[in-house]
Amino acid sequence: MNTDKNANSPTAPLTFDALEERIRVAYCNDNRPWVIGYSGGKDSTCALQMIWRALQALPEPERQKPIYVLSSDTLVETPVIVDYIDEALAKINSSAKSQGMPITAHKVVPDIGDSFWVNLIGRGYPAPSRRFRWCTERLKIDPANAFIKNRVAEFGEVVMVLGVRSAESTTRAQVMALHKLEGSLFSRHSSLLGAFVFTPIEALSVDDVWDYILQTPAPWGADNRQLLKMYRNAQAGECPLVVDKNTESCGNSRFGCWVCTVVTKDKAMEAMVDNGEEWLEPLLDVRDFLAETLDPERKKVVRDFRRRTGRVTLNRSGDGLVPGPYKFEFRQEVLKRLLEAQKEASNLVVDEPAPTLIHEAEIHEIQRIWRRELGDWGNTAYRIVKEELGNDLYAQKADDFEFSSRDGDILRQVCDEHEISLQLLSELLDAERAVQGMRRRTSIHNRIASILEKEWRSEEEVLADLETDTEEGESSKEGLVR
Structure with missing residues (x-):
């Protein structure tokens, strides 16, 4: 084990060995279980891989605290990504068990009544836009938070481990700094009581992330070059696990929901089609x-x-x-x-x-x-x-x-x-x-009174009434002037 005494300091050297030592210090700091957000993208893969390797260096008696790998499936994820994540979660569970690691992978989905198509086709919700992004809370935040709250109820407190980086955006860097606890590796969660946040790769650049996951084999047996190929085919970034409204949902070019209308064009889907995934064109x-x-x-x-x-x-x-x-x-x-x-x-x-x-x-x-x-x-x-x-x-x-x-x-x-x-x-x-x-x-x-109070006239009748009210209002004004 690296005995660098400054490894747990926010200003410790940003070598991969130093980051892994910092993870070990954070893990052994208390008995709070960890919940690692895993989206299958490069950043969450890097964070999980670094944590896994860091814990492998600990004696088995020192790595008993449970770690939950949490993935969120909105039920409208790009099918290519769903298959990739399902395969990864299966490998994580299998490898963790065989290696004696305290890690289990879980996938959460929205309640059927909250799903994208039930809201859009069933209730008639309009396609999400920047002004009315009704989908994020129902499809991502609520399912993930329900899992976290259950762990808080079981253990009292938990640590959310997120593969987010300050370099991704100025807004993200500001949010991460806002909740930081002075002298600690952890931050307070912005909305969940009993939850703290640890961001082990926050200082890494995108090149650092790729260097780490391509040079270091995934402990659960995944081929990270397959992940690189997916990024090249999609020319995309990734959607992080979203657990609060301060987390930016998705960018303009990203892996995520194939139905997303918040962006003007789905460049990732278009790139996949151009790179041979013609079956995605109907989507x-x-x-x-x-x-x-x-x-x-x-x-x-x-x-x-x-x-x-x-x-x-x-x-x-x-x-x-x-x-x-x-x-x-x-x-x-x-x-x-x-x-x-x-x-x-x-x-x-x-x-x-x-x-x-x-x-x-x-x-x-x-x-x-x-x-x-x-x-x-x-x-x-x-x-x-x-x-x-x-x-x-x-x-x-x-x-x-x-x-x-x-x-x-x-x-x-x-x-x-x-x-x-x-x-x-x-x-x-x-x-x-x-x-x-x-x-x-x-x-x-x-109930009857509430129903009868709704507007049951035709649109033409309503608009005609509004026009009459406007004309009468203008007439009243003219009368006062005279």
């Missing part, structure tokens, strides 16, 4: 199709004029209404295109497992939402799956208050005859279903 087409909906003119076509709350909001400019969720017809189109892309990619893929772009559990949840919120008793999602993939899916009957396709046709006919919104009737019936069998039904009145 890129879906991503570009969603990105088009961020255009202001396109929003007016594909999005409802009501918010999900049922209310309407006037634009700050006073010109029109703030668009709400995607219309039901457009959500159906997205599901259709997604399944077409899955089928086309499966036909093009060579020597790889066929990609699953949307899971069966997500389709069940989408259909459940469509039935409850939109009155889709004809099971449109299941029909689309049947048409595109030839698979038969059936809803599990939740209770005796379920409508058939025939019931839906009758209700739709009644609504048309009396000029009542089918969605209004659907929500009222769902409110009744929610309190069915209860002894006390006092909450039903509040």
